[in-house]
Amino acid sequence: MRFEVLERLVGYHLRRASGVFNVDFARTLGESGMRPVLFSILSVIEASPGINQGSIGRALSIQRANMVSLINELVDRGLIHRDASTDDRRALALTLTEKGHDAYRESLERIQVHEDRLLIDLSAAERATLIALLRRIEAQEPLELGP
């Protein structure tokens, strides 16, 4: 059964392919409690220790309001520290704990297995092409809403 109209829509295929990744991610890492959003936040903190929530949100397109519970979750699990920033008393400086570093490394290893499983049919060149194409979509500004 083929649905020609849907088959031609990139948005439809992005949704389906993203869904396959989500299911496989959950089955591969779900037991550890790691989720895609949490891993992306850990990854940003690992690359930029001392960064604050707002900067992470802007980097990952996560809204401020939604960052709060995500950061709380990582703090509660002992994966990150949340300390007063030295130069801005509104901001909180985020760093990985020892446990956070371990969780980050272990998750990354499992994610590589997960990616290799789903991308088994794609050559290295095709994976690079796919990422390059997706990045050009990410760079697009969505339609602005009127006031």
Add this chain to the structure above:
Amino acid sequence: MRFEVLERLVGYHLRRASGVFNVDFARTLGESGMRPVLFSILSVIEASPGINQGSIGRALSIQRANMVSLINELVDRGLIHRDASTDDRRALALTLTEKGHDAYRESLERIQVHEDRLLIDLSAAERATLIALLRRIEAQEPLELGP
């Protein structure tokens, strides 16, 4: 600010690109109440009048339980008919109403504008490549959970 680890992960880019499509879809069609899932269901019914819920769910990877409220929503809006199937008294035959045909056509026109806006930087060949690569991911079987 670049995060090399995330940048190499296809799953990360699928999530981000899918997010851009979702935001732009909502802004382009949100006022009409049309959403990606609903449009995909309308599209399947348009291509296969008389199809039942279970078949749509299998075609689109939507679980039976979640089909119920989606179909209810389309019926309540007057976009589809839900009639007793002639050959299986458990099943319900779904067809588009006049209004459903109109909503489908109008939505498709707007979706084309939305896709063209987000894919403005991609040539026709690149769009075809992207869809072909995504379809090969969709074909992968996610990891099976143990019993």
Add this chain to the structure above:
DNA sequence: TATTGTTATACTCTATAACTATA
């Protein structure tokens, strides 16, 4: 005035388990 973090809230998507009626 603008920004950081926060609370409250709502909607959507997705997942599982269990039920009924038919096949």
Add this chain to the structure above:
DNA sequence: TATAGTTATAGAGTATAACAATA
């Protein structure tokens, strides 16, 4: 036994509006 549709429920992602403290 298996399938079609349903109900109930829960977790997760994402959206907006408004607030206090600080820049």
